Amino acid sequence: MTTPTIELKPSARPTSAGEREAILANPGFGRHFTDHMVTIKWTEGRGWHDGQLVPYAPIPLDPATNVLHYAQEIFEGLKAYRRPDGSVATFRPDQNAKRFQRSAKRLAMPELPVETFIEACDALVGQDKDWVPAHGGEESLYLRPFMIATEVGLGVKPANEYLFLVIASPAGAYFAGGVKPVSIWVSEDRVRAVPGGMGDAKTGGNYAASLLAQAEAATHDCDQVCYLDAVEHQWVEELGGMNLYFVYGDRIVTPTLTGSILEGVTRDSLLTVARDLGYTAEEGRISLDQWQRDSEDGTLTEVFACGTAAVITPVGTVKRSTGAEWKQSGGETGEATARLRQALLDIQRGITEDKHGWMHPLG
Numbered sequence: 121m122t123t124p125t126i127e128l129k130p131s132a133r134p135t136s137a138g139e140r141e142a143i144l145a146n147p148g149f150g151r152h153f154t155d156h157m158v159t160i161k162w163t164e165g166r167g168w169h170d171g172q173l174v175p176y177a178p179i180p181l182d183p184a185t186n187v188l189h190y191a192q193e194i195f196e197g198l199k200a201y202r203r204p205d206g207s208v209a210t211f212r213p214d215q216n217a218k219r220f221q222r223s224a225k226r227l228a229m230p231e232l233p234v235e236t237f238i239e240a241c242d243a244l245v246g247q248d249k250d251w252v253p254a255h256g257g258e259e260s261l262y263l264r265p266f267m268i269a270t271e272v273g274l275g276v277k278p279a280n281e282y283l284f285l286v287i288a289s290p291a292g293a294y295f296a297g298g299v300k301p302v303s304i305w306v307s308e309d310r311v312r313a314v315p316g317g318m319g320d321a322k323t324g325g326n327y328a329a330s331l332l333a334q335a336e337a338a339t340h341d342c343d344q345v346c347y348l349d350a351v352e353h354q355w356v357e358e359l360g361g362m363n364l365y366f367v368y369g370d371r372i373v374t375p376t377l378t379g380s381i382l383e384g385v386t387r388d389s390l391l392t393v394a395r396d397l398g399y400t401a402e403e404g405r406i407s408l409d410q411w412q413r414d415s416e417d418g419t420l421t422e423v424f425a426c427g428t429a430a431v432i433t434p435v436g437t438v439k440r441s442t443g444a445e446w447k448q449s450g451g452e453t454g455e456a457t458a459r460l461r462q463a464l465l466d467i468q469r470g471i472t473e474d475k476h477g478w479m480h481p482l483g
C-alpha cells in the first residue's frame with residue numbers, strides 16, 4: 121500500500137514574531153505549541169491516507185472513541201536543533217520511527233513506514249522552523265509524534281481506524297541553572313513493566329502506571345523513581361522516563377534490554393559515543409545490592425540517567441525503601457558523565473563532526 125505525501129494547508133493567522141519570541145525566551149517544557157500539526161489517517165482496507173499539515177487545533181472525538189477506553193495509543197519524542205549556521209536538524213529520527221513501528225506492533229496497531237514518519241516530522245519542522253530556538257544554549261524544538269485508535273465503539277479489539285499526528289513544542293534547557301545531580305527513589309515493590317508486557321513499547325499506559333511511584337518518590341524528597349525487574353525485584357531496569365548507565369572508571373555499563381526496558385535512542389547513541397571517547401561500553405545486569413555495595417566501596421565511580429529530554433542527568437543521591445541511602449560520586453557530577461554529555465550535545469548541536477551520520481538536516 122502506498123503512503124500519502126503530506127498536503128500543506130498552513131495557517132492564515134500564525135503566531136506573530138513578537139509573541140513567538142516572548143515564548144521562546146522562556147519556553148519551559150510542553151507548555152506551548154507551534155502553529156501547525158501533521159495528521160495522517162489509517163483505515164482498514166485503505167491503509168494510510170489524507171496526510172495533511174494543518175493549523176494546530178483540538179481534535180474532536182466521540183465519547184466512545186476506542187482510545188479513550190482501552191488506551192490503544194503510542195508516542196515518540198525527538199528534538200530538532202538549531203546549528204551554528206542557522207540551519208535545523210533532527211537527531212536520529214529513523215531510530216524513533218523504527219521504535220514507533222515496534223510500539224505499534226506490540227499494541228496491535230498499523231505500522232507507519234519509516235519514511236512517512238520522517239516526512240511528517242520534516243514537514244512540521246520545515247513549516248514551523250522559526251520556532252526552533254537559537255543556537256548557543258540547550259534549547260530545542262521537541263517533536264511529539266503519536267497515534268491513537270479512533271474507531272468509535274466499546275468492543276475490546278484492535279481498532280479499524282487510527283489517527284497519526286505530530287505536534288511540536290519549544291523546550292527550554294532541562295537544567296536552567298547548570299547541570300544538577302538528581303536524587304533517585306528505588307521502588308522495591310512497585311514495578312513499571314513485566315516480562316511479556318509492554319515495557320519496551322512507548323505507550324501511555326506505561327507512564328500512567330509510573331505516576332503513583334513518582335508521587336511516592338516525591339514524598340521521600342526524590343526527583344525520580346528507579347524500577348527493578350518485576351520477577352526477582354533485584355535487577356536494575358530504568359527510571360520512569362530515562363535509561364541508566366553505571367560508570368566503573370573507564371568501563372560504562374547499561375542494563376541489558378530484557379523486553380521490559382524502553383530501548384532509548386540516547387542509550388544506544390551513548391554506547392557508540394563512549395567507545396569513540398575510549399571507554400569500554402557494554403550492556404550487563406546490575407543488582408540493587410551490587411549498586412549499593414560498589415558505590416560504598418568506591419568501585420562504581422558514577423551513575424547517570426539518559427534520554428532525549430535531558431541528554432544526560434547525573435545521579436547524586438540514591439534512597440532504598442530499606443532506609444539505606446548513599447551519595448553517588450559525593451553527590452556531584454562525575455567526570456565521565458560530564459564528558460559524555462558534552463560529546464553528545466556537541467554532535468546534536470552541530471558543533472562537532474557527525475561521523476556516524478546521526479543528524480538529519482532539513483531542506
Ligand SMILES: Cc1ncc(COP(=O)(O)O)c(C=O)c1O
Pocket residue numbers: 197358359360361362363382383384385386387426427428429
Ligand atoms: C521509559 C523511558 N525510558 C527511556 C527513555 C529514553 O529514551 P530516548 O533516549 O529515546 O529519549 C524514555 C524517554 O523517551 C522513556 O520514556
